[in-house]
Amino acid sequence: MTSAVAARAADTPRTAHGNGRKALLAATVGGVVESFDWAIYAVLAPYFAAAMFPGDDPVTKLLAAYVGFAVGFVVRPFGSYVVGRIADTRGRRFALTLSMAVISGASVLIAALPTAALLGAAAPVLLIVLRLVQGLSMGGENPSAAAYVTETAPRHLRFLYSSISYSGVVIGNILSFGVLTLLLVAFGEDGVRGGGWRIGFLVAAALGLLALWIRRGVEESTEFAEAGATGPTAAERRALYRANLRNMAAVFLISVGATVGYYYGTTYLPQYAQQLGVVSGTESAASMLGPLVLLVAAMVVVGRLADRLGALRTLRIGLSVLALATVPLMLALAHGALPMWLVTVVYLALIAAPIGLTNVLFAQLFPVAVRVVAMGVPYTIAIGLFGGTFPLLAQAMAKAGHLTLVPWWAAGAAAVSLAGTLLIRPLKSAER
Template sequence: MTSAVAGSAAGGTTGPGRGGAAGRRALLAATAGGIVESFDWTLYAVLAPYFAVQLFPHDDPVTAVLGAYLGFAVGFIVRPFGSYVMGRISDARGRRFGLMLGMALTSVTSVLVAVVPTAGVIGVGAPVLLVLLRLVQGVSMGGANSSAAAYVAETAPRRMRFVYSAISYSGVVVGNILSFGVLTVLLATLGTGGVTAGGWRIGFLVAAVLGLTALWIRRGAEESGEFTEQRASGAARTGAGRRALYRAQVRNSVAVFLTTFGVTVGYYFGTTYLPQYAHQLGVVSDTESAVSMLLPLLVLIGAMVGVGWVGDRLGALRTLRAGLGALAVGTVPLMLALAHRALPMWLVTLVYLVLIAAPLGLVNVLFAGLFPVAVRVVAMGVPSMVATGLFGGTFPLLAQALGRAGQLSLVPVWAAGAAAVSFGATFLIRLPKGRREGGGR
């Protein structure tokens, strides 16, 4: 019997949509990478209030935090570029190669972030170095999500495509759980002062160790059979052929961009900024807000898998619309209940994360299924990363600025409006001929 590693080395592939042991290994590879990438990316946001005073010199701590969040947003600026570059690599060299390259870059930059000297040592060089490393991470992660989505779409069993979609994207949620878990442990053991004084570096070292583990797992995965068949056929091998395929997908690319708008805002509000939002409202402390995230994030994973099961049976597109509609209607009332202490932080977080379960669990594989294999990663990834960079990466910065201006109540209004736009955008989606409503063959 050939092992996964041996199979990969010999050029083994997973059959298109047949699943089995190879499909499960592919799912594990995609999920493990998602854990690390999400952990590393989210960790920056949740630790920003603590390392800001060391790496972003300023007399005003609030301004220093704004600088740190600007560094968070800058990483998103290059993600569309990274989506194109890494996507072209994945579309040309294979899903497995692209996934391994991205994970290697993520692991190296995590180590380097952990050892960046403070501003007290190198002055403005500290934020400059940090921002440069975030740019590298942005390039790496720009193609990570779309490469993983294409990989899962091409290897999942046809009747479990959206369950696999939800499980693979749950790695992103697990990464969030780990990031808040690490923050909770650091605060409990070192205290706020200890984390601010340098304990935050431990989190990025943990990210590097997790990255090496995920790289080892991805090394044992096999190439997508659907990709191998497409490459053997020579489809879209020329630049003109690729450009023709891109032009034929303009409508779906616009739909992906607009749908991602509400999904990414809801995601970063619910999984990254909500503790800081609650803290600014004065309803919880730093430690309480971090702890209150853990149970809801666990529930979110179960909700995503459940939504994936529904999507496989009732259709992913209509299930997605129902989820986005509920998110648009429910966001503002939930946050008003939190602000007026009518509901506790943990319950508000729980309900909000359940509302975003449908978009998070379905969009990756749904989007991947809209585009031809030869250009799938780029055609899906670029519009989604542009939207993520414009609206997701800037969300903490926007929310922080609104809070400082005394307009914190506008934050949930923005999130609800974004969800409403995305709901409308789903009606632009046109499924490829020969595919059923859920996007499968």
């Protein structure tokens, strides 16, 4: 780390961050942008696929567009390592600013891309490249933000801050559906297909610029600055990775249940209910907005409880209830014993602990010098393997006539995560 950053850290009192509120805002708004950029591509794909991909078959074009969504999951672990190494050597603030600048810049370029009618095969190639770039940056975004919140939040509010910062991901999802709705109202389906979809990516870029402006106004975390002034050598860094393999395995396993639960509850549940025949497509989609808002509130409540009761205890209780309640809850939905809106509210409340607490919990398991990479790589691998593939796997089960096995898969993933908590070895103060 440069002497200039170390000097600033020496002059910065531990209370200079306004008890972490500016850092919390910087991390949360980044989660909003990351989630919005990720989701807006998926919800707009049916509208831009025909223009951006050559060929005559609309189904093939849409599938090709979804490839651009999938590749982002593939490269996220690589991005977690690349951006994470920057965060662990150059600083959290620098990495967060860099990742947001890249994400926003790529959104602007996607909005300005010429269509396949003008560029031919080059149009989809450029689109996929830009999504790869975004995926790389997004891979390091959440782990860097988690480390930053961990190092700047007041100790007695760390998990409240963890939940608030991750709520940005949920808010980004809500905003993406809101923007799509506004575009359809303003332009109609034909207008959105005719170029209105570009506005969605411009909104993403504008949100990114706002996040970039906020992040440029915050300070580096004092904890990183002090540790980074005498950072480890390459050999010492590799030794730290080896020494923390057990906790890295725990991060991976805990992330399995958290990511499956999140994608089941926020992405696939409406389609699941529709395939059960208990609601129509319109009803299932409309039933999501209120529960997603309540999910944010539930995350805040769980974060406050974790600060009082202990994060690991609260997480284990949350995962236990999630593993035990998922199948009965979905059986009640299938047999008409509970309405769709109530099942959605309850299930999203159950995933509040796994997705709200793990940000800071994971970061606390590793020394400052390797924190972002050590937590980020196993976390993003789990998301890529189990989160990005969950809708596809669930749909394959449904097609094979085994739709009722989907809740068992989600419950099993929660049980795996619960077992993963047993691997956790708390980080000693001397190792930080």
